Amino acid sequence: MHIPDGYLSPQTSGVLLAAMAPIWIRASRKVKKTLQARNVPLMALGAAFTFTIMMFNVPLPGGTTGHAVGGTLVAIALGPWAATIAVTIALVVQAIFFGDGGILAIGANCFNMAFVLPFVGYYVYKAIASRTNPRHKWLAAGIGSYVGINVAALIAAIEFGIQPALFHTAQGVPLYSPYPLSVTIPAMTIPHLLVAGVVEAVVTAGVVIYLQRSGEPFFNQERKQIDTAKPVNAAAQS
């Protein structure tokens, strides 16, 4: 889902960057207020975790592998605003240092993966989790992450799909992504509905099950601050 430079017009990237500005401001205020001074290391490690989660190759039936994005998982663990900051930093590092996703397209990539994905995933998770048995939190997490990644893929498809109609030469040559919405929507959504979304759901639900079974505290750090007097849990030190 990382959009490289060249697929979107600078105008589209600019609009999405402008749309992200108030979200980043709100997110940083919220994170600073709730986490205070510890927001820097917590966000840094959250971003490093977001970056590295994509390194895990998950074996899929049929012999291939896939990887998760982890936006919903980070939102459940840190809270959606903190997830926006953590995923943004991970995307900036990926774009600048590793060429994964464009530099001009940072606004678009952050809108899709640091805003839409964690927020949709988190609120779907929250809506389901609040109505079900706490033991079934994993199911809410799996559904939330599945919906989150698919909505983000749909938004990316719309961003690609509007390019040929808006930006073309007088002779009708598309300047950027050449495919219309009728192509980009199925091309983006079908693989996400069938494969990427399933991997995301399996990983997110699986991690929640693992943490519940191992008795790890699993809380949203925007809502509950860590008490420094308490020792850091054993698993974190192992």
Added chain:
Amino acid sequence: MGNMGTQTLPDWLTKTEQFTLPELQTKRRKTDGFIEKTLAGISTIIEEAVFSQKYASLSGLLQAMDARFKLISVLVLLLAAGFAHSIGLLIALNILALLMALASRITLSFFIRRVWFFIPLYTGIVVFPAIFSFITPGKPLLMVGPAIITEQGVKAAFMIIARVGASVSFAVLLVLTTKWQNLMRALRALYIPQTFILTTEMTYRYIFLLLRIIDDMHLARKSRVLQRTSGSENRSWIVSRIGVLLKKSQGLSEHVYLAMLSRGYTGEARTLQPGRAGIADFGVLSSSLLVLMAVIMLNRY
């Protein structure tokens, strides 16, 4: 040791398990490859990061530049690549990037491999169907069975490949010729808050620590597991490792915070001051602006 009875042995150690070692296979099963794939991915990331730093210490045109001016110049050139409306202009920008790489003493074969190996090649596959009339209608060029290749379609495909190539070239030039600490500092020139820069600096540093943890997890698994494992077993192992990594990263952040506190951190982010810019920096920046203006003017013709 002698007085330790066999009753102290845990159950799992005394239990005998029936299992046969898998037969030696010259062809590896695809499902066993996920560990190697992850290990290879980690090596590639570390290799890329190390190689980027190797070129950043050479003395060349872009290495000599102040990182702030270089960052803004590259952003201007990326905008030029974004706004160019013709294949000719985009080819000229690709040539400019090659000349900049030469002037920065980057081996051309390395630069071309790094730029053209993956993203533009992948773009070529992605945009291939766009050359046909059912995606891009226009003046027919060639009939391939029932499908018609159009002039507009071919131009659109070349345009996007050349644009992606030029964009990737400028981004690669930036990262190859700048030490990452200087690049972080340069972000201040874009009015990015210091807290964000400090957090990004820490992220970059801790990515490598977490990568090492993942590497160790996978190597430990690879070196200890002889029996062939099923897909579902592998998946549950992977998700449990992601869970461990999540908790480790949260625990580590607390340790890092306490370490920062004990060294006098008050919650106020401070990053190093950027250096001073010279005439050459202004020269490269104004040249980039001229390129952008030229692209916008030439788009009219």
